[in-house]
Amino acid sequence: MQERAAWLAWAQISGIGPVSLQRLQEHFGSLTRAWTAPLDELGSVNGIGPTVLKAIAAQRPQLDPDAFLSHHLRANPTFWTPADPDYPRLLKEIPDPPAVLYYRGNPALLDAQGHTPVVAIVGTRDPSDYAQRWTRKLAVVLAKNDIAVISGMAEGIDTQAHLGCLEAKGQTIAVLGTGTDIAYPPRNRALHQQILERGLAISEYPAGTQPNRAHFPRRNRMIAALSRATLVMEAPQRSGALITAYMANDYGRDVYVLPGTLDNPRAAGCLGLMTKGAQLILGEGHLLELLGTIPTLDPIPVKSPGIPVAAKVEMPALSADLQKVWTLVQSLYEGSGQTALSFDRLVQDAAQPANEVSSALLQLELMGLVTQLPGMRYAVAM
Structure with a gap:
């Protein structure tokens, strides 16, 4: 606490x-x-x-x-910080994870370990009928295949993505640039309520926070980080959806685009993404094939009780400082009966400055002796 x-x-x-x-x-x-x-x-x-x-x-x-x-x-009765075990693992992997992540709705939709597949659907606020139709179709097929859909609840493509997912009784997550209690744009008030009842709304802004132009590009990084792939359905050359796509690429996520025509300025951004390596979506079945090639996340390893460390890890030579922390980790681990130890407990028992213990733990982690778990907890590596 x-x-x-x-x-x-x-x-x-x-x-x-x-x-x-x-x-x-x-x-x-x-x-x-x-x-x-x-x-x-x-x-x-x-x-x-x-x-x-x-x-x-x-x-x-x-x-x-x-x-x-x-x-x-x-x-704000419901929120996570990086100190909480339910804070999303995928957000911890980006350079600037939110210090506070507020939520309303069903928090189980956002798997803390990132194993539940989530796909982002983004695009222009003023889409063509073609883009709206395909957004709805793809959201439905994702929902029917137990893939959660994440978007920003903006007008246009975002709205169609959420509606398609809800229509198919799937799981949808809205990342907001306001407080989770604010429906924006106002015309999406009914959609906002549906998401709170059947999906999940998250934001890094506390309750009551009103729309602010600076908030929306910031929320795009969370959409990109929390998804395993980002679908850009239609986007002009200057579009917030392109920000999401570029961030997704920076985070090592796949980016897919719906092909548009050369005479449609709303699709110019998608055509530009294609020249930078984004993959084309050629239909519902093709999209599922593409998503099937995304590798799953490696599980966070936790030592099983009763398995000797020496049988799993070849001990490297340790300096005196590292040996002291390593011995402490082992003794606490074996004597506590727990699967992980808090950082504060380790600092307390080591009787050393926190930065020295942190540095030692990092080196031990790089050697494969210690594993860091969510919530600043440490386990002996298997």
Whole structure:
């Protein structure tokens, strides 16, 4: 609970964004420890300059993380932070995961480990009849094949994607640029309600947050990260859907496009993506074939009780500092009866600075001796 409160509190500090939070967490080992760190040590973290330090100095004394968490829960009872075990694994893999991910609806639709297949469908807010028809058809076929559809609940292609999925009684996820309680655009109020009842709405913005132009490009990164593939149905040369496609490509996801005609300016962005390697969708069956070639995610390994580590891992030579942490991990692991150990427990028992323990754990992980699990927990590798 302390680490969850720390993520939430740090997210309120001006100038501290997702990238800075990642750096703070890596430097101190936990944001709880970073919260009590002196300003000069905070200033040694890359990206924390004088302006941000001034904001921290002014705002941190006014925030009590635990009290703020209790107050925040009244208006926002359901959210995840990277400290929570249900925080999506796929978001943790991008450089700037949301510090707080609010949700309403059925959270089970967003598999924390990323094993449930999710496909993004994006495109222009002003699509042709052809693009609308094919968006609906593909959303239906994905839903009928137990593939969740994720989109941004905008007008046009997004709306058709959600409706097609709901029509087929499938699973749909809406990533919003507002609070999860806000229906935007207003004409999608009924769709918003359906998604809350039968799907899932997520956002990095708290309840009551109204539309803001800057929010929508930011939400596109989450659509790209949470999907195993992105379908761009129709998009002009300047389109938010292209931002999603480029981000998906950066994250190592597949990008597919619906072929359009040369005389349709709404399809110009899709044609451009084709020249950059995006694959063509040639029909419903063809799409399913393409999706069938996407490799599954590797499971996060957890040591099975009773299996000796020596039988699975050839021990490399360790320095004295690494040997101390490794011995501690083994002794705690074998004596606790648990499958994983919290970072805070390891720091406490090691009686070393958090950054030194974090560095040692990272090196042990690279050697194949330790595995990091969601929620800052560590297990002996199999």
